[in-house]
Amino acid sequence: MKSLTSHRRQLEARVRKEFEHAMDPEFLRTLERLFLVSKQVLSGRFRAERRTRKRGSGVEFADHREYVPGDDVRAVDWNLYGRLEKLFVRMYEEEEDLPVYVLFDVSHSMLEGSPPKAIHAFRIGAAIAYIALASMDRATLMPFAGKIDAYMPPARGKSRIFRLFQSVRTARVGGQTTLQETAKSLVYRRPQRGHVVIISDFFDPDGFEEALRIFRYGRHHVVAVQVLDKRELNPFMAGDVELVEVESGRRISVTATASLIERYRQELKRYTKSLESYCRQHAIPYFLTVSGDDLDMLILDFMRKGGVFT
Amino acid sequence: MTFSGMSVQVIMRAAGLVALVYGLVYLLRIRERRIPVTQWFLWERILRAGESSLWARILRRIFSYLLQLLVAFALLAALMEPRATGEGPRGRSLLILVDLSASMGSTDVKPSRWDVLRGELSARLEGLGPGDSAALVVYGLRPRVVEGWTGNIKKIISRLDTLHPTDEPADHGRALRFARTMLSGRTHPEIGWVTDGQGHPKGVVWLPVPPECSEQSGMPISGITIKALTIKKKLVKSNSYTDHGFVRFSVRPRPDDPDTADAYVRIRRFRGTARAYMDLYVDGNWRTRMDITGDDFERIFPVPLGGSTIQATLSSAGGMDVMSSNDEAFAAAPPVSQPRIALVGEENFFLEAALLLTGGFLKRIPADEYTPSALADCGGDPCNIAVFNEFSPPTVPDVPNQVYIHPPSGPFDVARRHRENLQILWTGGKRPHPIMKGVRMDDVNLWGTWYSFRLAPTDRPLMQIDERGTVVSMLRMDSGRRLVSLGFSLRESDFVLLPYFPVWILNLISWFTGSSPDLIASTPTGTLVDMGTAADTLDTPKNVIRGRIETFVPSWRGIYRAYSNGSETFAMGASLLDAREGDPHTGQPEISCRKVPYWEKPAVIKARTSSLPWLRLLMVFVGALGLLVMGRLRGALGSALVLTGLAFAGAGTVALVLLLGYSPWLALTAGAFVVSWFEWISYHRRMTV
Incomplete structure (x- = not known):
C-alpha cells in the first residue's frame, strides 16, 4: 500500500470517474430496465394511493x-x-405525494472495495431515484459523508435525473462518516417529510442509532441499505500486517491469524445484526448488499419490502 | 571440525558478512504489509484483548531473526564442507577394509553392489581431515594391502576405481584380524568396513564390540572403532532375480578308459524358482547338457573326455542370474611326467614289482656298479626318480626325486638305532601327506636294526612310532630335490607283505610325478596353491605373471597353468565353490557374543553402522514437539518455548544425521531445513498480537 494520502486520491479519482459515467446511455438503459421491472411488481399502487397521516x-x-x-x-x-x-x-x-430522499455515503470508508462501495451505493441510489422520478414522484439523490453540503430539493419528472447526476458529479467525495451530522443537516432544514433511503456501510464510530432516531424524529419514513464489500466480510490477510484506518489514518500492527480473522468476522456479524435488529424494532426496512452484487434482485426486493412505493 | 582448510578469521569474516546481509534483508522483511480497513472501531474492540502481548510480538521477531540467522550460519557452514576431526592434531588411523569377494559383484543392486558401495565410500572419504592417515586393504578369502598408510586420501580414492570384485569367497574374520594387526600401535584406530556381509562367518555386527565379548568371539578388536558401510536392505527388492551356483565340481578320468571321465557336480539354487541348464565343455568343445532341477542338485555322470580341461557352465531358464561368479566351474588334469626310475642297491622282488605297477621305465643298478652318471640315462632320458635300497651314495645325486630305504649312512641324521619291535602308529594323523594316504603301519612288524631320524626344521615326518616322535620315515626338500627316507629294511619287516606297501609306492611315485589317483577337484578360489616346484610363468584367467613362482592364490575362476622353461609343469582349475558366498540370505559377520534374535536377521545384508542412542534422540524429538505444541500459548512464554523447541528439533536432527554416519555438511543442512520448516509453520501460530 502506498501512502494513505495517495491511496485516498487514487480511490477518489476512481469514484469520480465512475460518477462521470453515470450519464452514459448504457447506465440510463439499465435504470429504465429497472423501472420497467419495478412497474410490473407495483402495478396500480403509485401516487394516488399513497396517503400521509397528515x-x-x-x-x-x-x-x-x-x-x-x-x-x-x-x-x-x-x-x-x-x-x-x-x-x-x-x-x-390530507392526500399528498411523499418525496423520496435518497442519501448515499461517499465517505472514505465507502471508497474501499472492489468495486468501491460508494459506486455500488450510487448505483442503488440512482436506481431508486430514477424509479421514483419516472413514477412521477418527487425525488432527490444526495451524496454525504458528514453533513449534507449541497442540498437538492426533490423534484418531479424523469428528466430531473440528469440534474441529480450533475450535482453528484460536483459533490465532494471522501471524509469521515458521521451519520448524526447527516441526519441533522437534513432534518433541521425542515424539508417536507417523506421517505429517506440511507445507503451506507453504517461504519460510524458514534453509532447509527442516534442518526436513525433523528430521521424518525423528523417523521420521515426511513429505509436502511447497508453496503459491505467482500473483503470486509472475509478479510484476505495473513501474517504480520499493519492495519490502516482509511478515514482517520490511525494504524496498528497485528498478526493476522486464523483465530483473529474469525473473531473479526464474529464482531462484524454482531454489528450488522445489531443494525438489523434496531431497524426491525423501529419498523425500518433493512437491506444488506455486497458491493458488486447484481442490482436487479436488490431493487426488486427493495420494491417489495421497502415501503417506498407502496 | 575444519572447514575446507579455511582459517578461523576467514570464517568469522564470512559469518559477519552473512549476518550483515541477513540483518538488512530481515529489516526489509519485517516491514509489514499495510491493509486499509474501514471498520476501525470493530478492530479496536477485537484487539483490545491482545494489547498485553506487545512484548511477545517483539520477542517473537527477535527470536525469529536469531533462528533464521542460525539457519543461515548452518547453511554457510555446510557450504564450507566441514570435516569432523575431533581427535586433535594426531588424527585418525583409518583402515579401509574392502570386501572384494564374489558376492560384491552381484547385480541385484544396480549397477552392482560394489559400484554402489564404492560411490558411497568415495563420498565419505572426502570428509577426512588433514591430520588423518588411511590405508586400503582388500580381501576375499585373504586380505591384501593395496595402499599403505598415507595422508593423501585422494590416492586411496583413485585406487578404489581400479578395484573389482574377485571370484573368492569372503572371510571376514581373517580380514578383521589382519586389520587389527595393521592398526596395532596406531593412534585412534578406526576401521571403515565396506562389505555386503555375505561370506564367513555368519552373524551381525554389533558395534562397538563389548570388551567382554571380544575374547569369546576370538576377535579381540575392542578399542578399535568400526564403521560399516553396507548394502541397505531396501536396495534389494526384486523377486525376479534368480541365482544358481556350483558348490562342488570334480572330474576323474576312468582308469580303464582314458577317454571317459566321471564328473561330480553339486549345484544349489540360492534364489528364485527358475530352472537351469548345465553345459559341459572339454578343451572348449561342448560335450553334454543337463537339466538342473530342485534346490540342491547332486549327481555323478560320465563325460566323454578326450582333453585336459573341463568347464561346466550354468545358464538360467528364466529370470536374471545376479551372480555370475558361481555359474562356471573349472577343472584341469595336471601334466603327468612319465616316471623313469633307477633302483640302486639290493634287489627286492616286492619293491621291483611295486615299482613296475606305476607303468614307468625301471632301471636296476647294483650297488657296486653305481656311479652318479649311471642315473643320467633311463631309457634315453635322465632318471627322475632314484630308489636307493640298503645303499647310500657317496654324494647326493642330482635327481629331483630320491627314496632311501634303510640307508646305511647319510644323507639323513640318524637319531637312534633300534632293535626292538615297535609298532608305527602315526602316519600323518587326520591330515596325512599324500604319500601316506591310505597307508596304515600299525600291523607292520620290525626286526633287526632300524633307525629313527632327527628332523631338520624344514623336514616333514611321514611315519612315527607315536604322535610325540621317533621318526621312522621323513620327507626333506633339498635344493629343489625331494628326498624320502624309510628307516627300516624291507627284508627285516613284513611291510612288503601287506597291501599297504604297493599303495605307498604308488603314492610316492604319483606325488613325485605330479599325478594323483584322486578326483581332479576344482580348486576353490582364494586358497593358497603350492605347486611343489618353481615355475617362471603363471598363466591366469586374467593375466600372465612372470618370475619365480612356487605358490599363488587363484582369485579368479578359470584355468591356471604354470610353465618352467617353456614346458608346462602345473595346471589346475579354480572355481567359487562356496555355498555361503552364493547364498544371498546369509547374515552379517559376527563379532558380538550376543545371540541375534530371529526378527533381526535380515533377508539381505544390513550391517549396523553404529549403535544409535535411539531412546535419547526420541526423547529430544518428543521434547521438541511438546515445546512446539506448548508454543501455542500466548505471550513471551510461548515464544520462549517455541525457541527452545526449535533448538531441540534442530540439534536433534543434526545429531541423528551425524550418528547415521552422514557428513557434517549434510547434518547441518538437514538441521537448518528442520528449523526453517518449523519456524515457518509456527511463526504465525505461536501467538497472536
Missing part, C-alpha cells in the same frame, strides 16, 4: 376536535353540536 382537507374523514376560533366554520359538525351542545370540527386525511 390531517388536512381531503375527503376521507379522520377525526373530530374541539372548535377553536379561526377554524373554518364549514368544517363544524352541526349534528354533533345538536347532541352535545359543543362545537367540534371534522378533520380529514
